[in-house]
Amino acid sequence: MQFSRPRGTRDFLPEEMARRRYVEKVMRETFESYGYREIQTPVFESLELIAAKSGEDIVKHLYSFKDKSGRSLALRPELTLPVMRLYINELQRKPKPIKLYYFENCFRYEEPQAGRYREFWQAGIELIGTSYPEGEAEVIAIAVEVLEKLGLKDFELHIGSIGILRKILRESGVKEKEQGKILHLIDKGEREKLENLLKKLKISGENKRILLGILNLSGEKKEVVSKARELLKGRAALEEIEKFESILRFLDLKVQKYSLNLGIARGLDYYSGTVFEIYANRLGAQKQICGGGAYSLAGMLGGEETPTCGFAFGFDRVMLALEAEKEMNIDSKTHVLVVPVSESLLGDAVKISSIIRKSASCELDLMRRKLGRALAYANSEGIPFVVIVGDEELAKGCVTLRDMKTGEQKEIKLSELERIGEKL
RNA sequence: GCCGCGAUAGUUUAGUGGUAGAAUUGGGGACUGUGGAUCCCCUGGCCCGGGUUCGAUUCCCGGUCGCGGCCCCA
CATH class of the missing domain: 3.40.50.800 (Anticodon-binding domain)
Structure with a gap:
């Protein structure tokens, strides 16, 4: 072979492509049936945009380069930032809510392994301009609906609330910046470092007890919610629980099977409310096939602050999950x-x-x-x-x-x- | 960034310190207007670089790529 593919990339042959297009079609049709409309953003963006809200670790994994005029650019590693940039540039004055979806390739410089490639595809939606619970519930339900339509059986939906965590932290006098650090440690599951940081920030024993108590809550809805209520009795964070519950009430109308996990923090600073992740357990180390939630990004990117939520499927992992579960005989042969x-x-x-x-x-x-x-x-x-x-x-x-x-x-x-x- | 395993026709593989067979695929023929069978022919390969050696596809080192794991995972 004279030339080989760049590391971590793939060629898709006709049979696989037929399966991918089928799954893509189901996703598009589902998104569109809820009124989402497709957008496309450039494959590369200014490095500043991509790096703006990202830590060192993220920048390290970017494909970045300078163009001939010396501009610093990066291949997009995900789509939430580009989509919000597009929204701020073009759509701020459109009637709300704004419903956008995308199906695009993304690039991350990482060591390839099962379910992880340097070029991969994300399919996702963003709901901009509303923070009513029925909206957030709908977003979660759409993700589940897609997987159900595809016939995927083995998946788990886990829902958490960064809103609750942030409220507790704010009540304890922790500034935004420190909140990010704490959430990051929570996301990583670094309990020891977390406790050290809490100590350093002089969080009171009572607040610490509440925070750690909340983090450990996971499982069935009724139990988790009532325990959380008990922990937060008489505190401001209680109203976050109430919002959380009303999202779940709407979600219950469409999705029955899910579990709560108040320890989900997700890696990024901009998540602010309900968050969720979907796992296909048989994929092993890279089992997360979908992630999303409510976030605040418009303000950070120089726009007018507006509530937003959305999710992204790791498209390639959805394919892996489906293929692990069943034969997909989809092909478009000549007649x-x-x-x-x-x-x-x-x-x-x-x-x-x-x-x-x-x-x-x-x-x-x-x-x-x-x-x-x-x-x-x-x-x-x-x-x-x-x-x-x-x-x-x-x-x-x-x-x-x-x-x-x-x-x-x-x-x-x-x-x-x-x-x-x-x-x- | 780190670790383990691997790399021989398009594919699946056998094998060797003296440059390689097989199956299958592909093209053609037996069969000049009728398929899935059979037989025959043809095409086609030792990942790259360095070292050891008279000689390396084989042994050693490095790289690249693949599979998987750690780190990370927006």
Whole structure:
């Protein structure tokens, strides 16, 4: 092989592409059925935008470069930032809510492993301009609906609330910046470092007890919510629980199976309210196939602050999860192969192919195969019908249509050929 | 960034310190207008660089790529 693919990238062959396009279609149709409309942003953005709200670790994993004019650019590592940039640039004055969806490739410079590639695809939605619970609930429900439509069985939805955590921290006098650090430690599960930081920030024992108590709450809705209420009795964070509960009440109308985990923090500083993650457990280390929640980003990016929430599917992982679970026989094969019995009839075969294409996908044998070989080819490729173009039939204004499955043959008038697709 | 395993026709593989077979795929023929069988022919390969050696596809080192794990995961 002279040239090989760049590390961590993939070529997609026709069969896999057919499966990917099918899944993509289900996602698009679901998003659109809720009124989301597709947008597209550039593959690269200014490095400042991408790096703005990101820590060192994230910048380290960017594909970044300078263009010929010395501008610092980066390939997008995700789509929430570009989409919000687009919103601020173009859509701030449009009627709310604004519903956007995307299906795009992203790039991260990481060591490839199972379910992790340097070029990967994300499909997601952003709901901008409303923070009513029915909106947030709907966003979560859409993610679940997609997976259900795809027939994925083995997945778990986990819901948490960064809003509650932030409220507790704010009540304890922790500034925004420190909140980020704390949430990061929570996300990583670094309990020891977390306790040290809390000590350093002089969080009172009572507040610490409440925070750690909340973090440990996970499981069934009723239990988690009532325990959280008890912990937060008489505190401002109680109102966050109430909002959380009303989101869940709306969610319950559409999704029954989920668990709560108030220890979910998600990695990024801009998450502010309800957050959720979906896992396909059989994928192992890279099991998270979807992540999202409510966040505040418009203000940080220089726009007018507005509530937003959304999610992104790790498209490639959704594919892996589906393929691990079931056979996906989705392929778009040619319907008809046109074969002339002799080279002198090639011209007729070309014309006949064009006629057939008005109603069915059709390929002309381009290898000048003999009839027997052509039938073998149709058979091995799973092409269900062969149209044989021969002198004898042409003299009668006909061609022979062969059903490859049954071996049945019949003569068809050229005049009927145009609508042949309806009969196959 | 780190660790383990690996790399031989398009694919799956055998094998060797003296440059390699097989199966399968692909093209053609036996069969000059009828497929899934059979037989025959053809095409096609030792990841890259360095070292050891008379000689390396084989042994050693490095790289690249793949699979998987750690870190990380927006």
